[in-house]
Amino acid sequence: MPMTPFPLSTGNPPTLDQLAAVMQERFTSSVSVSRADGGIALSIPLLEPSLLPAVCRFLFWDLGCSWGGLIVEERATQWRLSYTFLATGTGWIEVLLEVPSGAGSVPSISSEVHAADWHEREAEDLFGLQFEGHPRLGDFILHDQVWPEGAAPHRKPQRKSVDAQQTHLRRRPNPEWRPLLVVQDPGSFAMPVGPVYEGGIGESLHFMLETVGEDVLRAVPRLFYKFRAVEKIAEGQTVAEALLLAERFAATSSFAHSMSFCSAIEKIGSLEVPNRATHLRVMLSELERLRHHAGTIADICQSTALAVAASQAAIIEEELLRTSCRFTGHRYLFGVNAPGGLQRDFDDASAGHLRLSVRQATQKLHLLEERLYFTSSFLDRLEDAGVVDPEKARDLNLLGPVGRASGQGHDLRRECPYNGYQSYDFEVPRESEGDGYARLRVLFQEAYQSERLISQAAERLEPGPICTPVQAGLSAGVALGWVEAPIGAALHWIRLDESGRVERYRAITPSFNNWLGFHVAVEDFAFQDFPIILATFGLSATECDR
């Protein structure tokens, strides 16, 4: 599909009124546009379900919005489907579709917005919703070899306790099940990798490498081995309990996810986060990004068997883990965020120590980067490995460092600011080659920007309160929280019921988005490059599976 330029992007980002006017003009009386709150700036309720693909195509391709995610909710008498998009510089837009419970089928938008593919497959597996016109539903989260057809564990009458469902008794392992193979040339065969592989230190996921010998023609990841139904477990929990889940389902970006969760709760409860807490949150989320990127760089060096560099990067990661532990009491920053601010305060001396340690770590990273760029055997492995061109990256809405290495990838800190990031001075590094080397350069540059942000935040720390506690309980409400996690945009959408308990919790993670695009990078490559491409993507299976 040709990409038409954003008609309003010539100068400043469009205002909400301009966007609303454009939508009204294009779709006349079929859509109504209204201002919404709870983090979503504009709501477009659809009166006619058949219009859905056209509206989504117009938003994604003609207005140049990025895809946020699909939020499915089962209400008393109807399905509520919210298709969220990000209009850069303006805010979140949702296309709202409400269909009666009996209908059980909605039009698919996957052929218009390719990035929505997995969101629809997920909804079909977990809710039993049918998406008309979707090319490939089924066998996604509930693997076909063990789950019977028709299981829809996220439906409302289903309970999450094991007695109510007796899941593993209902499972019927199917020995006849075979994966779908595409390459049918004579002499071709499929090489299964996973779910237990790489000495186990790799996460549980499965790849079917379709090959004719040395060259692998395509590799399709099969995920959700680690699916723990976090969204279902959270239902009926208090906010304090659900926060533990949000923090713990993906530990390498736990601070980002808990912050995104908390910001949704803060919108529901109209809590103002104190100044001191916003600056400390910037420090901690940038510390997490720095540590995450150091770990990914260590993995990349390891994948090319450059032992000394891998050790040096691992030393930096371990030192940052120790710094985190010294500062917050936990190596992975668990138990720091709270709705309304932070669980505890930090004294200025320890903030100064954090700043010093981070500066030392980035100096070591600089040295490492310099040496890596002079190591031709290392660069040979990364250059032209796993290329994702900018058009593909835009098509599949790749996020975070992976998207930015292909010239795409919005950065929410800049394009939809939260937590006072608009007042900070930093750059968003971008590359256009889209290969492994470009992704490595983006990782290094982002790490240095994180150091800048930590220094700025440390200078702005002023004495003051650390948390605005929830007064007199939370009431019913719905809100979207967003944070730029180390891997990309993390969206947490929450609906609370009258008693302040979670009614529906939806976590849209950057890894879920980016795994969809992974197959583009692994087409027609040499087998020995596979671990390198995997490492440069730096994706997390647990963040995707939830």
Added chain:
Amino acid sequence: MSFWFWHGLRNGVRTTRYPRVLESAIGVSPGRPATTEFASADQAAAAAANCPTGAIVAAGNTARVVLRNCIHCQRCRFGFPHALAWQTDYEWTGVTNPEAFGPLPSAYRRSTHIMVVDAGDCGACLRELKQLNNPFYNMHRLGFFLTATPRAADVLLVVGPVSENMRGPLIKTYEAMPTPKRVIAVGTCAITGGVFGHTFMSAGGVASVLPVDLEIPGEPPPPLAILHGLLVATGRKPPVPQETMKERGA
């Protein structure tokens, strides 16, 4: 590319001297809440009620800590009037069944091959396991080696609460291992299910799927705690005393 050689040398030896000497660097372990004596029974009860996972049990004036339930949320440490004492150690490994447990035979002491299975882990335990290979911990010096095949493995480390989709691969991995073998549950999720609990998608711990020999509590257990677990499995360090295990509710 000889500069890599000098780059490595210039950094010197960073490896910990554990297990010969206890490591005391700040930040190697998040520590754990310790059983605390309060002034009144009300305070102990308040501390127990404040814990989201039942890791604190009130008995009179004492708030007893059941470490195998602790998920390191630190709610009993910060922002709470009746804070518990905090202990920064890392030798936490306990034996689940003292009558049946024996360490691996002495032939395995200096060459133990380890298989790791990720059964729904949040990524923290795996990341900490990865740290065992970095120069700070360097488990090779103690004769521990990761292996990619269960046929060559002596110890099975399981992380995560055992998600439904990993139940089959986990059992197959265990069955493919030759005897003698030991199973270690790494992390609170692998012991009790942690925040994921026992639901239709999570088995609520490894023990409901496989016979578990050793438990390493912590969310995540720091690298030295995992190293201690491996040393216990090979009989080179004693486990946590049985009285402490009983206190933990094992």
